[in-house]
Amino acid sequence: MIKNLNTQKYSILLVASCLWVTSCRSTDTAITEESSNGTLPNVIVQLIGTETGLDIPEKTASITNKKTSVAKVQEIVAPFDGMTTVTATLTPEEKAALRSQASINPMAVTTPEITELGKDIKYNVAVYDTNGNFVNEKTFTYQQDDNNGFNLNGGQNYNFVAYSINSKTPVPAVSNTPRTLATDKLNNISGDLMYFKRNMTVSGNGTNYIDVVLKHKYSIITSKLDARGVGIISAVGSANIGPVSSSANMSLSNGDLTYNTTPGTTVPVVNFKTFNNETVTxxxxxxxxxxxxxxxxxxxxxxxDGVMGNVALNNVKIIPGVKYNLNLRFSPCRESIDPTPFSVESNSSSVGTSKIFNMPATDFGFVLDITNLDNSFNMIINGTQLAKQEIQFEKAAGTQTVGFQDGSRYEAGGIPGIWTMGAGSNRPGTIIRIVISKTGQVSMYGVKTGDGGTQLYPLVLINGNSLNTVTWNTTSPNTVEVNQKPYGGYTRIGGTGTGKKIVQCVQ
Structure with a gap:
């Protein structure tokens, strides 16, 4: 009787010990399912997804500026045109922090944000024994052969290394021989390199599952131009980031990178979309x-809004493996005050034209959009003449006193005469823009195509003509006069004059 009781006692202790070992298994050991067929343990690779970012990321990595630092969010303000500036902010996407493992369910844990791998993306998994000797490797195609795996010896410890270039094309191969974990590496990788490594002891009692989360090794930057409350973005030319490396080599033992650098290398920022909106990405x-x-x-x-400008940002901080969002916010935001269309003409060879705008006080100035012109004009702002001479566009009138900043001229090099543009060709649109800032700074722009076009290029006064210093009233009414001297038998000008007021930008 005592023997039977002792046998039962030891059996209960053995079962309790097995349950305790199973329940206390950490998340780093294999998850097993019982197998009764007696075959070698099968290790199944389960691709969970991909992740980016630092384990403990900075709140914001951005453009270094000693003058501005708010909670590690660093910004830089750069000029765009005579009235608009741009504020650039580069912000890394942070990984969610891991919570403590649940005491009962070892898988009850919040993981970092995972992104699913694209269908048919190829990735490679290499296996090394505890001494670092190469054992086997296989290439997997996501959502095609996800249940494939390895037959490995139970009770032995292995290192599993997974990598991909986030592509449906073949995964780069390790070229060195003999193969060992210490010496294996990938060379000259220019694709979206991702890496994973895990050490695991294979159980001999069932099927083992290894969860793979590939981490991006290179940085990813998504750029957004935000002109809400400023204007419509109709085009973006070339954009690039540099200097950068053309490729890198990666050690499979730890994922360390060696960069292949060629001086002056840049990477293009491409495919901004969708144009003719206030934001493009x-x-x-x-x-x-x-x-x-x-x-x-x-x-x-x-x-x-037809005006072209450039943005240059220096001292951008980049950390490998981090996904960034770059936001270029144009400001200040503004609204139109008392937009007043006009159209005047004269059939006299001795009498010109005149239009007077009585504008309220505005804290962002005044814009005159001219949609038809034949073939010169001037302005008087609060009693001060804008230009010392008539702003003359036509060669036949004598001396042209205005041209493009890049040296091109009206009626030359394929640029038609001003009288044929815009409404003069029955294609309405702004052909000349005069911008008067709140400080009295004057900027002039013009189109180069006969149909009016959508892009305005900077204009300058030439051949002895120049601008006077004008005053714009931000707290009292303003008077603006647009006038023309007569030329030949016909003179005309038309467009819209608009006051501009600063408003709060939409966040």
Missing amino acids: SDPTLVISDNTSTAKLTVNNIVI
């Missing part, structure tokens, strides 16, 4: 770069 840009705080971003030929 680029495709994600893959940036191959070591830790740096001296990168430069340039965006050229941004066209907002």
